[in-house]
Amino acid sequence: MEQDRYIIRIEGLTKSFGTFTILNGLNLNLEKDRVNIIIGRSGGGKSVLIKHIIGLLKPDKGRILVRDRDIVPMSEREMAHVRREFGMLFQEAALFDSLSVEENVAFPLHEHTSKSYKEIMTIVQDKLAGVGLQGMGSKMPAELSGGMRKRVGLARALVMEPKIVLFDEPTSGLDPVMGATINDLILRTKDEFGATCIVISHDISGTMKIADNIFMLYEGKIIVQGSPEEIKESSDPVVRQFIRGEAKGPIQIN
Amino acid sequence: MKNFFGWLGHNFLELLQELGRMMLLFIQAFFWLLRPPFRIRLFLKQMEFIGVNSLFVVGLTSLFTGMVLALQTYYAFRMFGAETLVGATVALSMTRELGPVITGLMVAGRAGSAICAEIGTMRVTEQIDALTVMSINPVQYLVMPRILAGFIMLPLLTIISDVMGIFGGYVVGVQLLDIHGGLFMNRIYEYVELADVYNGLVKASVFGGILTLVGCYKGFYTFGGAEGVGRATTQAVVMSCVLILISDYFLTALMF
């Protein structure tokens, strides 16, 4: 039953770019139907890590098991199949800038379902309302603010009701109220359609509120993991410095 | 001296490697062509962008090329009284050579660069990754429709180019330089064969494939932000023009 608990298991993941080793034998087990939040320093490799989970990057070493199947040796075609279960919000939203907001959100539905135009539009309006963007459907991405783009990206990531959703910093660049709204949306995503959420976040207070499990990535490895309470109580000096946001401590700015 | 050859060899190897990777992209695009879903709208949009929107520049440049050809050959042919051959010369040069080449170069500058910049921007802003994540193959979605549209639209544009060039030659030869209009046209019928036109169109098709493939390839493998997009675009235009002119020689040697 231990097997069923984890939807994604990463073993010994190593990745270097040139001479820079970003991930160094990282192990990570992500629990099914939970909000798993990864925290860590800027530039520490969090985005690189989730790009491995969805197969956009291939590791130098290690295994990545999604529902017990190793995705590392898979062909692009098999990967395309596996990815149908996933939704992803990119850190910079990655909206298609030749398509309007509506068309961006509708895109996966048009491509992968046989729903009618009217049905699709109903879903799209609903998802846009969920991220506080009703009435913005006909705007182009270039006309939006950074936070608005991010929310469109979020609506697009969720529109297929995926079973596994990767969020790369969903609340960064948003005002506190909107940040809280998005955090609620993540919780709803988990509760309403039983999705596993994997979130990268720099927002410590939000993380403490919505996370079931918190993982801290530091120097290419997961150094600590646990519930929000366990992380708050952690005696690890790196973790303490990080969640309290202190300039002095073992984490060196170099 | 040794350094120079080393440098030359290095560049040559790099070029070969690049051509190889381009071929791989082309083969992938070809296989995706045969596999559903078939996105007709994307393809029509590219036909419009590559073909219809290039009509004006191609027409204009071909018109003036035909005109200057007529002017140049007129002065040469007059020396031995063969002025009436001006029309046939213009028509042969246009259909066999200049029509396809001018069309290829103009479309490479206009559409090839735009293709590269668009796909390159999509690469550096992770839009291509976003496609991949949505289980949509970016080669099928972005590359294949463009190459196919290039293959099909370049011959059509070349027909326009041929017609405009010959028309330009007629205007200069008959209206300005007083060559006999009937003889001018008769010589064209006499000397130009349908095969000349067809072979020109085959060339154009190849050029269309080259310029779209190079644009897609350079865009697809862009890195390094906005600067990278600029660099890739310049390289795409230079490389497609060079490849068009080189392949033109070999196609000519093969066909005529």
Ligand SMILES: Nc1ncnc2c1ncn2[C@@H]1O[C@H](COP(=O)(O)OP(=O)(O)OP(=O)(O)O)[C@@H](O)[C@H]1O
């Ligand atoms: N494609 C790439 N090529 C080379 N180096 C890369 C590439 N992608 C990421 N890196 C490097 O990997 C490191 C980690 O990058 P990553 O984007 O994962 O950081 P992050 O933890 O997401 O940071 P942030 O919180 O600021 O988004 C960085 O030092 C970056 O320079």
Ligand SMILES: [Mg+2]
């Ligand atoms: Mg990041």
